[in-house]
Amino acid sequence: MQRSSEKPLTRIQKQNISAILEAALEVFSVNGFRGSTLDQIACAAGISKPNLLYYFNSKQAIHVALLSELLDAWLYPLRDMNPNGDAKDELMNYVRRKLDLSRNFPRESRLFANEIVQGAPRIDTFLKGDLKNLVDEKAKVISGWMDKGLIARFDPHHLIFSIWALTQHYADFEAQTSLIMGKDSDKIYDDASIFLEAIFEKILA
Amino acid sequence: MQRSSEKPLTRIQKQNISAILEAALEVFSVNGFRGSTLDQIACAAGISKPNLLYYFNSKQAIHVALLSELLDAWLYPLRDMNPNGDAKDELMNYVRRKLDLSRNFPRESRLFANEIVQGAPRIDTFLKGDLKNLVDEKAKVISGWMDKGLIARFDPHHLIFSIWALTQHYADFEAQTSLIMGKDSDKIYDDASIFLEAIFEKILA
DNA sequence: ATCAATCTTGACTGATTGGTCAACTGTGTT
DNA sequence: AACACAGTTGACCAATCAGTCAAGATTGAT
Numbered sequence A, B: 001m002q003r004s005s006e007k008p009l010t011r012i013q014k015q016n017i018s019a020i021l022e023a024a025l026e027v028f029s030v031n032g033f034r035g036s037t038l039d040q041i042a043c044a045a046g047i048s049k050p051n052l053l054y055y056f057n058s059k060q061a062i063h064v065a066l067l068s069e070l071l072d073a074w075l076y077p078l079r080d081m082n083p084n085g086d087a088k089d090e091l092m093n094y095v096r097r098k099l100d101l102s103r104n105f106p107r108e109s110r111l112f113a114n115e116i117v118q119g120a121p122r123i124d125t126f127l128k129g130d131l132k133n134l135v136d137e138k139a140k141v142i143s144g145w146m147d148k149g150l151i152a153r154f155d156p157h158h159l160i161f162s163i164w165a166l167t168q169h170y171a172d173f174e175a176q177t178s179l180i181m182g183k184d185s186d187k188i189y190d191d192a193s194i195f196l197e198a199i200f201e202k203i204l205a
Numbered sequence C: 001a002t003c004a005a006t007c008t009t010g011a012c013t014g015a016t017t018g019g020t021c022a023a024c025t026g027t028g029t030t
Numbered sequence D: 001a002a003c004a005c006a007g008t009t010g011a012c013c014a015a016t017c018a019g020t021c022a023a024g025a026t027t028g029a030t
Helices: A013-034 A040-047 A048-053 A059-079 A086-106 A106-117 A122-148 A155-171 A173-180 A183-202 B011-034 B038-045 B049-055 B057-081 B087-104 B106-117 B124-147 B156-172 B172-181 B184-205
Strands: none
Touching: A013 A048, A013 A059, A013 A106, A013 B011, A013 B038, A013 B057, A040 A048, A059 A086, A059 A106, A059 A122, A059 A155, A086 A122, A086 A155, A086 B038, A086 B087, A106 A155, A106 B106, A106 B156, A106 B172, A122 A155, A122 A173, A122 B172, A122 B184, A155 A173, A155 A183, A155 B106, A155 B156, A155 B172, A155 B184, A173 B124, A173 B156, A183 B124, A183 B156, B011 B038, B011 B057, B011 B106, B038 B156, B057 B087, B057 B106, B087 B106, B087 B124, B087 B156, B087 B172, B106 B156, B124 B156, B156 B172, B156 B184, B172 B184
């Protein structure tokens, strides 16, 4: 089956493809690409391995499909930052939305983290293309806000990186934080939300 | 060969073991545990695979040896934080030392990150044992500083997490930051150092 | 020089895994 | 009912990989 064709999907196709992607996300985000097997994914999706390969031609094809789905959602909150909005509100809102993304989609965050930690072999064109452009653009916006004295002056790129680092940490390193805190991650996110709100309030002031 | 015996190591043993660990660090930190092969490690170490297995009984044994080496170095800067020192200096110093660790030992940081992202299967006893104890102890120290009004009040655990997140990000996500900034990572670390210095100055005030 | 212990490796093995294929079944359209 | 096509799978294959083994090479103490 060629997933590139333009025919509308049948009921069974929709159902199986989404089951496969859900299963693959679960498996890839825990074991990484090389550490995951098609049998695991097929089993988790409730179908046979040949049937899985009927919908996706290769293991890589599944991985690519997952990553491209993810990258859109990933960019959205930053893209949505409004240059004409209130500087501090826009940034605080970005922090909140990014933390919500970690809370609600930790597997996606870990899938992405796995990919970057290992040198981003499959998404470097995305990183130095779409992502770089967007970040450069928003860094300029933030820099403009700093020029007007609406928020404190810092390197805007590193300010963006710090938001990423602080919010993703709770998803990517959840195993660590929850073992150290001895709490389930939902309560940790509640505290994290208060903490991040407070420090960014001070940073931006 | 049993690595548990107490005999002193020969010249050849020292040489080969350190070559193996160096090679394994390089390979594991890029490919993860399951993504790395003994052939890769043996080749990088300049020896044959059976010879590698003469020094370490299994792939896991190499991994465990690397991780335990790493965990000591990992704890050191936090353990070294002096309860009787100047609160702000001690914390700023911890940030600096942690960033230096990322700059000078990015492979170790990525090895650790790989392990945590995948749920910390092999080091959870360390996390909820030694690490938790140390973090709890230092959180109390920080909390004491906050009580005395020496630094601003926050959840001390999350303050520690934020230092980890911000400093490790530059090692673990180096692929991302260097592609977006279009600079080599050494220059990025110079800017990161200035940025982190500035924001923690504001956070702690 | 000898000899025992250490060190080294080519050639294997058994298990796992990504992917194929031919044959079979289910679906929906006429 | 009949038929074309979508969907499904057991059995298989070739490649890869962790780990073994027996035989040979090196080392260093005497």
